[in-house]
Amino acid sequence: GENVEQHPSTLSVQEGDSAVIKCTYSDSASNYFPWYKQELGKRPQLIIDIRSNVGEKKDQRIAVTLNKTAKHFSLHITETQPEDSAVYFCAASRYNNDMRFGAGTRLTVKP
Amino acid sequence: DAGVTQSPTHLIKTRGQQVTLRCSPKSGHDTVSWYQQALGQGPQFIFQYYEEEERQRGNFPDRFSGHQFPNYSSELNVNALLLGDSALYLCASSFPSVLGGAEQYFGPGTRLTVT
Numbered sequence: 001g002e003n004v005e006q007h008p009s010t011l012s013v014q015e016g017d018s019a020v021i022k023c024t025y026s027d028s029a030s031n032y033f034p035w036y037k038q039e040l041g042k043r044p045q046l047i048i049d050i051r052s053n054v055g056e057k058k059d060q061r062i063a064v065t066l067n068k069t070a071k072h073f074s075l076h077i078t079e080t081q082p083e084d085s086a087v088y089f090c091a092a093s094r095y096n097n098d099m100r101f102g103a104g105t106r107l108t109v110k111p
Numbered sequence: 112d113a114g115v116t117q118s119p120t121h122l123i124k125t126r127g128q129q130v131t132l133r134c135s136p137k138s139g140h141d142t143v144s145w146y147q148q149a150l151g152q153g154p155q156f157i158f159q160y161y162e163e164e165e166r167q168r169g170n171f172p173d174r175f176s177g178h179q180f181p182n183y184s185s186e187l188n189v190n191a192l193l194l195g196d197s198a199l200y201l202c203a204s205s206f207p208s209v210l211g212g213a214e215q216y217f218g219p220g221t222r223l224t225v226t
Contacts, residue, residue, distance in 0.1 A: 046214060089154070
């Protein structure tokens with residue numbers, strides 16, 4: 001089955017700096033790669049996603065890149081703000097939607 | 112649109128008991144997936160229901176079972192509860208995408224504590 005690894009487990013940045021979180025996956029058939037943000041005590045919220053037919057996708061301060069050959073994808077957050085502090089999860093799934101999550105990255109943005 | 116709803120919010124059970132958790136999908140969604148999220152970890156895929164049948168299953172024992180009703184709502188049942196079953200149980204709904212891998216919307220979760 002699919003195995004998703006996520007790094008780093010914790011990340012601390014100064015407000016205004018960029019943050020990068022990286023994930024690798026094992027199943028070459030995976031074709032959908034979402035990123036979720038989870039604040040303490042709340043549900044995971046989808047922040048951006050990318051499909052295997054696209055190499056990069058951007059939404060304001062958030063971007064995701066995908067390298068299918070290397071089987072890794074990354075989340076980039078620019079101009080970080082304190083409200084970006086949360087746990088971020090990457091995930092990967094195939095056509096049948098059995099989504100597998102990484103272990104999460106706790107991002108702290110210091111004012 | 113109410114989004115994905117789950118009940119109950121919290122639940123405390125004793126080891127060996129059985130529990131049923133409920134989920135109502137987002138309007139227009141027909142697929143429901145269940146996840147177990149232990150403290151400090153990522154969600155772990157339990158199974159997915161589509162057209163009232165279990166379509167995919169993760170690495171969970173048969174003590175975990177489910178059901179989907181004609182209105183697309185779903186139940187997760189766990190028998191013979193173990194202390195290790197204590198976790199946040201998340202339900203997510205989606206609508207199949209012809210592109211594969213559909214966007215999943217999560218409910219608020221049910222916090223299960225087994226004592």
